[in-house]
Every structure is written in C-alpha cells, then in structure tokens.
Amino acid sequence: MKQESVVSAHPVSDGMRATVLENLAALEQQHQVTVLFACESGSRGWGFASPDSDYDVRFVYVHRLDWYLTVEPGRDVIEQPISGDLDINGWDLRKTLQLLRASNPVLLEWLRSPIVYRQDTSWAPRLRALAEEGFSPVRGYHHYVSMARKNLREHLYGAVVRYKKYLYVLRPLLAARWIREARGVPPMRFAELASQTLTDRAVLDEVNALLEVKMRAGESATSLRWAGIHAFIEAELAEAMAHVPGKSPAADARALDQYLRDAVLHFDTKT
Template identity: 50%
Template sequence: MTEMTMKIRQELDALEQEEGIRILYACESGSRAWGFPSKDSDYDVRFIYVRPVDWYLSIFDKRDVIERPISEMLDISGWDLRKGLNLFRKSNPPLMEWLDSPIVYAEACHTAERLRQLSSQAYSPKASIYHYLHMARGNYRTYLQGEVVRIKKYFYVLRPILACEWILRKGTMPPIAFESLIEALLPKDGELSRQIEELLIRKKSGDEWDDQPRISVLNAYIEEQLASLEQAAAQLPGAKSGIDSELDELFRDLLREAWN
C-alpha cells in the first residue's frame, strides 16, 4: 500500500466519524483512473455513502453530497446512496465509470458488485453518448480554439469522443482506460495514433501544462467526429425498461447491512 493510499483511507475513515456515515464504495476517478496521470495530478477520490435510517425518515429534503476542499493533491467528494441510485437508474456515466475504476479504496456490503449486476439493465446508450458528446463539445470550445493550446486539454476532448465512438460500435459502456479506447478504435500505425501517443508520453512526463501550437491533425479529427457523432446520437435507443423495484430493494438491503 502506498503512502498516498494510506492517507486517502485515513481521510475516508475520518469522514465517516465526522459525518456519522458509512462509506459503501470509494474509488479513484479522473486521469489516474483513465491511465494518463502526470507526476503532479490530483487524486480524485469519489465515494458513495449511507446515513443512519432516521436521516431518511424526514419530510425535509437534505443535502445529499459531501465535498471537501482540495488540499495536498486530494480532491474528495461523495454522493448519498439514494442520490447515487437515482442517478444509476438514469444511466449516469460518471457513476458507471466509478464502478469500473481500476483503483478502489473502500467497499462495504459488496455495493459495487451488486450495482454492476444491474448495470446492463440500467444502461442507456443514448444518455451515455449525449453525456460524452456534451463534454467533448464544451471542452473543445473552451480550450482548443486558439492557435496556442495546452497539451492536457486534448485528452479531455479525445477521451469523450472515443467513448462516443465505442458506444456507437459496441453499444456498451466504454472502458475507463484511455489506452484501451485507442487500441480498440484507432489504426495503430496512423498519424492520429502517433500524435496521441506522443502527447501521452509528454503528459505523463509532466509537460501537461506546456502551451504549444495546436495540432492540426487532432483538431481536424475532433471537428469531424463532433459533427458525425451529433447525427448518430439521435438514432440511438433510449433507456430500457425500468428497474425501480430492484433499486428500492437494493437501497433497503444496503441500509440494513451498513448499520447492522
């Protein structure tokens, strides 16, 4: 166990004590989970938690998110279980990615495992592709329009575009690892793959904050994909039949398990 992993687990333990909660699942999100962290990348820790039964027996709406200020390379936030399950039934891609994270810090009551068993029923290709398409469009418009751009921003456009392409070809939730998307979707000996591989090397070595002239091959690919993906997304099927009763049952099960 690394020193940072120990620190993260200590922080999660402290959160349980301070907030009176039980953390059911905690994992790494962001660039470390995606497989392209730089030397100074933050640790983006995300978790699902549950409160005591009486907290839910109220006529009032209550805050269902816990966030801590970013400090010492740690960005920690979490969702209440009921919020998480409501987002899961809507095929929320960030939550689906958490369940697929290769870096898990905590799991109680087999929470992630039980959600993964229901994921194929909850998954909506249309909701997922629109999420990634919105992300790609927004990041491209904000960060990659100038003559000089920041290296790291290419990844925050390329990854969601490749995720969209995966959804169109496979009809399933895309893998969380960026390099798995490249290997599956791009020609290995093409100029596009070569440019992305060079950027990956530079980002991992710590050059991610460097500014440089925009890369015409990548910008052309991005613009072409954004246009075609918009048309393709509209043709995808919507959500499948509901799993509300299963999620209600899961909520009650996890609530009992967490506090018994």
Template identity: 45%
Template sequence: MKKHIQEVLHQIEIDYKVKILYACEAGSRAWGFPSKDSDYDVRFIYIHPRDWYLSIDHERDVIEIPKNNSISIPIDKRLDVSGWELTKALRLFRKSNPPLLEWLYSSIAYYEAFSTKKKLAALAEKVFSPASCLFHYLNMAKRNYREFIQGEHMQIKKYINVLRPILAAKWIEEKNSLPPIAFPIMLDVLLPSGELRKEIDRLLKKKIAGAELVLQLRFDLIHSFLDQEITQLEEYARSLNTPITDPTQDLNEIFRETLEEVWDK
C-alpha cells in the same frame, strides 16, 4: 497515498456520521495517464443512518472535501474527495449516469464495504442507455472543444479533455456497450495505428512527463479528427432511440437491503 486516502475516508465517516460503501479513483490515474503532479480524484458513495431518511427535510446529499466541506484531520493538498449519498446515486444510476458508471468500473478502488457496489455493477448493463451516455460524452467533448482548444496554442490537458469523451462516444457507437475507463484501451481498439495514433501517443507522453499545462502548438491531425468525429457523432446521436427497462424496483430493494446490512448489523 492510499493509506492516507483511507484515513480521510474513515474520518469522513466519523465526522459526518455516515458509512462509506465504495470509494475509487475517477481521474487521470484511473484513465491510465497520470502525470507526476496529477491530483487524486477520489469519489465515493455513502449512506446515512435510518433516521436521516425518515425525516421530512433531507439535508445536503453530497460531501465535497475540501471544496465545500471539511474534516477534522489535515489532508494532502493533492486530494479532491467527493461523495454522493446513496439514494442520490441510485437515482442517477437509474438514468444511466456515465460518471457513476465509470466509478463502478474504476481500475483503482480505495475502499469497498458491504454488498452494494457489487449489486450495482451487476445491474449496470440493464441500466446502460447508449443514447444517454453518448449524449453525455458528446456534449462534454463539444463544450471542452469550444472552450479550451481554439487558437494556435493550447494546453495538452485540454486536448485530452476532448479526446477522451470523443473516444468514449465513438466506442458506444461502434460497440454499443459501456466504454472502458482506461484511455489506452480505447486507443488500442479504436485507433490501433496510423499517423493520428502517433500524434496522440506523442501528446500522451508529454502529458505523463508533466507538461500537461504547458502551451503547445495545435496538433493539426487531432483537430481534424475531432472536427470530423463531432459532426459524425452528432448525426448518429440523433438516430438513437434505445429505451431501457425501468430498474426502480431493483434499486429500491438495493437501498433497503443496504440500510439493513449497514445499520441493523
């Protein structure tokens, strides 16, 4: 599949006249618990030729295959490929955007060219905002909790879509650092043992075995944990006030250096 993904990325470059700087996995495969039917959630950052940036009207700054865009070769139906144009990515990076930060530390890289990704990774701690990231994960968890795991029966996948952002927010609260991408690492550090951990392990085994969409009776221990953590994290989030240094000048330099590195050579 990796070879096919790289072929798709190369075709995007040809069809859209761009250069891809970095591409990675951003879904359950990177999180450490894919099932046999899991999609490949490929995310990438790309740059246009110089003239695209010298026009008074900029066009769309995302490429989404096959959701809203197409390419001239067939693609595997399990692929979900989405990319952000570099200046869009840099503006989001400046805001400590958690999905973008996760891309930079993904455990599965499909492609990397030029020096842009390494430069961004080196700046990640400088732009990391505990408040911004914690609110992102907490709001994601609350939304998924409200929409997907009410009632007596629910899908395993929906549980994980609440557990993962809760643990990421809890990691920020306890470690004041970027949470790991791998869900098992967060589990081992934050919930190393106990009945709750055993219940989560049972849930993950079912997910990996391919039962992620099967309706299950509610996991009472997990529900109690989520209720407690959402309440506690909301209180903690209100106390956060950690301004970060403005990285705009650094990011402007990365953009200009990337333009030169990619197109002038």
C-alpha cells in the same frame, strides 16, 4: 480488430493510498456513514496523469436508517475542502441510485475505475451490476458528444493548447464511438478505449506521442496545435453529431429500491 498499444499509467503511491483511507475513515466517523465504494475518478483513473495531477477521490456512502426517515431531506453529498493535491467527495446512496436510474455516465465511470481504494465486497459488486444493467446508450451518447463539443469549443481553437485539453475531447469522442458501435458501457481507462476504437496508425502514433509528453509535463503545460489530432477530432465530432441514436427503455426502479432498502437496513443493524 487488432488492439494497438496505448501509453497508460495509474500512479498512486502506498503513502497516498494510506492518506486516502485515513480520510475516508475520518469522514465515516464525522458524518456517521459507511463507505460502500471509493475510487479514483480523474486523470489518474483515466490513465494519463501528469506529475502534479490531483487525486480525485470519489465515494458512495450509506447513512443510518434515521437519516432517511425525515420530512426534510438532508444534504446528500459529502465534500471535503481540497487539501494539497487531494480532492475528495462522495454521494449518498439514494442520490447515487437516482443518478444510476438516469444512467449517469460519471457514476458509471466511477464504478469502472481501475483504481479502487475501498469497496464492500458484498455491496459494491451488486451496485456495479445494477449500473451495467441500467445503462442507457442514448443518454451516454448524448453526454459524451456534448462534452466533446464543449471542450473543443472552449479549449482547442487557440494557437496554443494545453496538452490535457486534447485528451478531454478525445476521451468522450472515443466513448461516443464505442457506444455508436454497440459495445455497451465504455471503459474508463483511456488506453483501453483508444486501443479498441482507433484504427488509423498515424492517429494512434500522434495520440501516444501526446500522452507521453502530457504525462511528463505539468497540468498547465501547453504547446502549439497538434495538427493531426485536431483534424481527427473535427472529423470524428462531425460523424458523432450526424449519428442519431435509437431509443432505449427506461431503467426499472424496483431493483434500485430494493437495493436501497437492503443496504440501509443492513448497515443500520450492523451499527
């Protein structure tokens, strides 16, 4: 299949990158953890950010050994209050691996983000490999179809529509198509996803026009309904819902348990 060009941009200035790294270092000190991986997860990672889009920083961290050896489990997320346009929070490694075992699509997207702020070169690639190996097409497919249906129902049936809401339906629909075509884990970058799944030239042209407008306008900018894109969404969703994915085996937890033990012991000793 010929790949068509799709508009894309992943803007993160050197100054913002430095701010993110400073925040991560401060959170490590405050919570006595080590960040294994940190990325951009929102519209900047997808490649269609508006000038006023937030920076959605997500990270995976590991505690010291004592934290895991308590009768009562501790809080397994770190959330920092949104400051300006910076939204930063993370998941503990055990929580991450539990979600990875369930083939959580959000986590898979984090690990495939084109914007990586930090990653431990020994541990992040191993985590990414475990995520790829444990990918469940069935769970991924249901996640993306459900997301597309919800966003369509809630945001696209008015006479006036926010630009970004079209992309919040198109992206999961094309991810579902990717899975339906047995291609494995869908790419996070919308441009890659669209260029390799869309074949209708008219739809591609309208998607590119939408992207160009959305990336110049504010997050809350609206327009009248885009007829071609809306018709494509309706048809694509109907096809997606008619498809019944086959079963996939449950992930083997032994490799995940081993990774958790290895990482916790390594970083506890390192400290």
